[in-house]
Amino acid sequence: MQFFGSSEISPSPPAPTASGNYGHxxxxxxRNGVCLLYREWNRPLRTLNQQQDHKLxxxxxxSLKSLTAKMDPTSVEKGNLGVPLLPGQGCSFHSFRxxxxxxxxxxxxxxxxxxxxxxxxxxxxxxxxKYIYNLYVEYVVKNPLxxxxxxxxxxxxxxxxxxxxxxxx
Amino acid sequence: xxxxxxxxxxxxxxxxxxxxxxxxxxxxAIVRQLLTDLEEVDEVNKQLxxxxxxxxxxxxxxxxxKSNISTCVDFKETAEVIAKVGFKMFLGVTAxxxxxDPEGTTCSIILEDNPLVDFVELPDTCQGLYYCNILxxxxxxxxxMVSMKTEITWVRDMLRGDDAFELRLKLLKQVPEEYPYKDDx
Amino acid sequence: xxxxxKTKQYANVLDRPISKGKQEVSLSAxxxxxxELVQYNQTQVDNIAELERRLEDAGYxxxxxxxxxxxxxEKGNRRETRLLGILSFVHSTVWKVLFGKVAxxxxxxxxxxxxxxxxEKELLVNRFISVPKDMGTxxxxxFVAGIVRGVLDGAGFPAVVTAHFVPVDGQQxxxxxxxxxxxxxxxxxxxxxx
Numbered sequence: 400m401q402f403f404g405s406s407e408i409s410p411s412p413p414a415p416t417a418s419g420n421y422g423h424x425x426x427x428x429x430r431n432g433v434c435l436l437y438r439e440w441n442r443p444l445r446t447l448n449q450q451q452d453h454k455l456x457x458x459x460x461x462s463l464k465s466l467t468a469k470m471d472p473t474s475v476e477k478g479n480l481g482v483p484l485l486p487g488q489g490c491s492f493h494s495f496r497x498x499x500x501x502x503x504x505x506x507x508x509x510x511x512x513x514x515x516x517x518x519x520x521x522x523x524x525x526x527x528x529k530y531i532y533n534l535y536v537e538y539v540v541k542n543p544l545x546x547x548x549x550x551x552x553x554x555x556x557x558x559x560x561x562x563x564x565x566x567x568x
Numbered sequence: 569x570x571x572x573x574x575x576x577x578x579x580x581x582x583x584x585x586x587x588x589x590x591x592x593x594x595x596x597a598i599v600r601q602l603l604t605d606l607e608e609v610d611e612v613n614k615q616l617x618x619x620x621x622x623x624x625x626x627x628x629x630x631x632x633x634k635s636n637i638s639t640c641v642d643f644k645e646t647a648e649v650i651a652k653v654g655f656k657m658f659l660g661v662t663a664x665x666x667x668x669d670p671e672g673t674t675c676s677i678i679l680e681d682n683p684l685v686d687f688v689e690l691p692d693t694c695q696g697l698y699y700c701n702i703l704x705x706x707x708x709x710x711x712x713m714v715s716m717k718t719e720i721t722w723v724r725d726m727l728r729g730d731d732a733f734e735l736r737l738k739l740l741k742q743v744p745e746e747y748p749y750k751d752d753x
Numbered sequence: 754x755x756x757x758x759k760t761k762q763y764a765n766v767l768d769r770p771i772s773k774g775k776q777e778v779s780l781s782a783x784x785x786x787x788x789e790l791v792q793y794n795q796t797q798v799d800n801i802a803e804l805e806r807r808l809e810d811a812g813y814x815x816x817x818x819x820x821x822x823x824x825x826x827e828k829g830n831r832r833e834t835r836l837l838g839i840l841s842f843v844h845s846t847v848w849k850v851l852f853g854k855v856a857x858x859x860x861x862x863x864x865x866x867x868x869x870x871x872x873e874k875e876l877l878v879n880r881f882i883s884v885p886k887d888m889g890t891x892x893x894x895x896f897v898a899g900i901v902r903g904v905l906d907g908a909g910f911p912a913v914v915t916a917h918f919v920p921v922d923g924q925q926x927x928x929x930x931x932x933x934x935x936x937x938x939x940x941x942x943x944x945x946x947x
Contacts, residue, residue: 430713432748454749461747485641485715485744508640509628509713510745529633536633540626541781541881543788547625584780586877590851591778591786593818597811598790605797619793623785630781658782683778687818702786 422564423500423516427535429548430510432457436551438560460504460512467492493525503528511535515564527567534559573636573649576656583634583657588683595684599699609696616698620705627658628710640714643739644672650707651677659683667736676723677707679733690727699727704735715743784881791893801891809899809914816903819847832908836935836943839910843901844871851900852877857928867935871901872919876929892916894929901931911936 427436434453447455471490494503501521505513505528513528513535538556539545545553598619602612631637635653640646651663661681668675684700698704704720711718717740724734794807824832827846833839844859848871862868878893894916902914912935918927 430715430745458747458749461745485742491638507629507632508637508715509632510715511629529636532629533633536630540629541784543792543881580779585777586780586783587850587853588776588778589819589822591783593815594783594786594790594811596818597815598786598793600814601790601793601807601811615793619789622792623789627781627785658779660776660778683776687822 422567423518425516425531425560425564426453426456426512426514427551428453428457428460428512428514431548433548434550435511435548438557438564440561440564456514457512460514463492463495463504464506494523505529505532507532517567524567527563530563531560534563573653574634576653576662579634579653579657580660585660588660589686592683592686595702596688598702599697603694603697609694613696613698613701616701617705617708620702620707621709622705623702624706624709624711625713627706628713631657631710632714640716641742643716643742644668644675646711646714646716647675647677647737650710654710655679673739675737677735677737678724679735682726682733685727688727695728698722698725700725700733703733707735707737711737715745717741717743783877787878787893787896788881790896801889805891805895805916808893808895809902812896812899812901813903813906816900816905817907818903819851819900820904820907823847823850834909835946836910836939839905839908840869840871840933842908843904847900847904862932865934867937867940869933869935871931871933872928873931874921874928875926876916879929890918892918892929894931897929898931901933905933905935910939912939 423441424439425436426434428434432454434457437449437453445452468490473490491506492504494501496502496519499519501517501519501524503515503517503521503524505525511532513531515524515528515531517524534556535551538553538559539551540547542553545551551557599612599616602615603609606612606615631654632640634657635649637649637653640649647665651665655661655663659682661679661683663677663679666676666678682700684703688699690697690699701722704722708718708720719738719740721736721738722734723736724730724732726733790811791804791808794804794811798804798807823842823846827850833842840859843856845855848854848856852873856871857874858870858872860870860872862870876894876897878896898914898916902912905912905914912933914934915932917930917932919930920927
């Protein structure tokens, strides 16, 4: 598949950080919870079937967003827990870390959610996530043969994505 | 700290560009095709709006990605950003926002420069045609993807003798994301 | 039709000055628009040949207008009467205005006297469309072929113009060739002019 667009994808990719940003897996969801993309590079343990896994991930983030907004000590207006938020409303949660992995999250105002699970020592991945969003725009959104809201099947997107994530490590 | 949103001029200078005339003439070809196929001016208006909507729901992601906008929650702010950044980065022209109603849910976007309408004059047989109706669809589609349901109408149209193009945007409601799965798990 | 002046409001569109042709829009804007043109036409046809024909027809009207505009603006109303003249006009002037560059090449067909080819490594309209296998030889360049036909026809050089993909050794993407087959009368006239 070919793409169109500028020679330079803006913003240009940030230089890879020194710590090992070993990409384990990645999810892309749209605002309706449809999993547009699931990429796996290093996932030794799988406990659920794909569908359940996606649902769990989406549900987790949905709740986390709500919870983090509710617990925000700096914000005056707090919706009730469980009341749906607009993307971007409230504080924006962007990562959590355990002893075995780090999960980084980005949500666009249009509801596109990108989740990247990496090695726990990964640094701040907000800029890389933005770059991945740009890849999504160039290779997926701009392809007239792609219907928004359906799973992404672009070889070009996958290749560029793999290359980029590998380069982060 | 998130980087500040980029200006329309900066983005426009950095994207690939094409001659506006190719764009204008292609749009003219589309309108002409629709007039031939659909014959009824109202049908053409509807189709142009639908085409615009199809474009808007895709265009929004490019807009968000390139402009570094991280939140689109406030309608006032969003309208400003559409006018100053959106129109500039795609059409190369700046629009302005005005005529806010007291509740802040309705405003006008005004365009004086419009690359869609170079060389165009509406013949008598096409009175009632909103030649630029694709624009209203684009804005409507884009806004819907950031959770804002709007109603958009033309108030002024240079092809009908007015001195500018004016789109009236009315925010109907903001639709936050609902948890999409049924609670059966 | 004459262009629209930007800052001054004229009573009659004919009084407005012609634009200099320097204004630009983003490539994205054009790409999204062209994509809708193709998608709309896909809903109106049953087969690929018809789709190409409709795109070509859309391009034809664009070509006719481009000719008018350019003749007035660039050439001071001089009219091309020779074959090579009009071909050069298309390959250089028209291409430059529409696509920002002159066409990659202009060649005379080797097999037929009446055939000429304008080729482009990556035609603008094909840059963002990737044709699925089940659409066979469909080429969005049909739109550009229509533009060329419109220009030639308006200038008095009727021709059949089509767009083709030509695979190139060592390159993943084929190049696009616009094939121009002039009508009999054009060649007769050309021979007469010596």
